[in-house]
Amino acid sequence: MEKYKILEHISDLKIRAFGKNKKELFLNVMIGMFEGAKYEKEEEEIKREIKVSSKDLSSLLVDFLSEILYFCETNREVYHNIKFKKMTDKNIEGILIGKKLKRMGVQIKGVTYHDLDISQRKDGIWQAIILFDI
């Protein structure tokens, strides 16, 4: 199964991500976000704790990604994996695994709610469509 696809959008970065469960979906949205905006990394591995609470699943995805972008910018890191300790429709706790940021293609300014959609397909695969302001 592919992790994500880049969708057509005239000015911003829009992706459709997939996962066999919600954890994998959230991970793949994160990977799609960084790869879509061409964030490049160094070798050394870094771990960072993340804890997010929101009112529902779609807000959780936006808040989770916004938190990651905050960590990315203030620590100059980029992440490629997550060890989930807890994941519900309203809460995430886990460890982000990443590397030092080398450079980026274009900076992600924000994670938007525009056209945001999270759903489970008939075949059980979870999918998310999300637009980033760049």
Added chain:
Amino acid sequence: MMISKKDFIKINNWLWEIPKSFREDMKVPVRIYISEKMLQETEDEALIQLVNTTTMPGMVKYAIGMPDIHSGYGPPIGGVGAMKYPEGVISPGFVGYDENCGCRLLLSDYSEKEIKPYLNELATEIQKEVPSGLGKGRKVQLSIGQINKILEGGVPKLVEQGYGEKEDIENCEENGKMPDADTSCVSERAKNRGRDQVGTLGSGNHFIEIQKVDEIFDERVAKIFGLFKDQVVVMIHTGSRGLGHQNCTDYLRIVIPVYPKYGIKLPDKELACVPFDSSEGQRFFRAMSAACNYAWSNRHMITHYTRKAWKYVLGERADLKLLYDVAHNIAKIEEHEVGGQKMKLIVHRKGATRAFPPGHPEIPEKYKEVGQPVLIPGSMGTASYICVGTEQSKEAWYTVNHGAGRTMSRHAAMRAIRGEEVVRRLKEKGILIKCRSMRGIAEEAPLAYKNVDEVVEVVHKAGLSKKVAKLVPLAVIKGE
């Protein structure tokens, strides 16, 4: 839902209306300043986004589209909406994540011929002085206390501290400082992100360009603006960087859960808004004002570093005067005439620029006779324009577009052309390009944008602003 030609009412050759009857939830009609040809080329999604914005409570008269309209998130880019004050709404998504993204133009005393031998050195020095702030920020990290001073004091505070000149204050929209800024409304996270980014350029379509005055359309206004043919000028395009992005993110998180409690129904969550006079509305306005002050301070400090580079190459006497600085992502309280009566409005401009007419009290004394200078940057390597505000744009709340507007997605642009090819074509035209990598260059290729000459022609003919001068690039300095 699709929009077809029959849904539009033609008001005149440059103004089109989508009436309220188009969709049940519209509270006011849509009006777009555009030519018939460009209207046909506009994506449906951008038009639907403008229709969506008409559902925001308290919108006065119309949701307005500018000729560079294209789809974004929530309201389209090139969208304008004025709400009743103080009970109408204010919306973080109608300002955008890059709060007070904007443009400024610096004027030199030199002609192209005089600068030519130094051009490469100038571009190199400017690039050295002004980092992108992405991979790494500036070497100096400001304290939270220093950030607070910038958020509250804006450009005047920096001038007081010895950066720049007194004229830099009056030649900036709002005198470089929104008075309602309140640092206690801005999160620590936002402030943290701002600590090493004052005087940094960012990425995407942000740039510094060394340009020349290629053509003058209005000699009288050009003279008052201090422009002459072949004059070398410097344009700076950037915004509030990570601080503004975080501020918008923070307030969407606050506003989205609460707007239904105010009885607001919206077709897109990204339009999330609250009454201006609510506690959340007040806090957002004060925080956004602070982020706007940060953005003006950012452009002001980039000016300081650009002047430093300029003097380093050309000598101490070489100077760069600020013509004007205008925001193009902002919400402000302004006084306008509605139905013959003066009233205060909450004006949102997203990818749109304020353009006050002659005699307006909020423009500098020296420009009062002719109107506010308006800056319309083109895409990378194409022409930019200096225009002047007119009385005819009253119906558009004295607003003009903010650039050329995209016509092709970044992804499509990358498929259409390689970064190296874009650079080669610019070089062929004699334009120097300084970028740290080829990444992101193809996405900003001129072929991904509308033709700026055509866009400005619509602006001029629709009376949104009058053309004063055309600028063409000599050197482009990209953030990343």
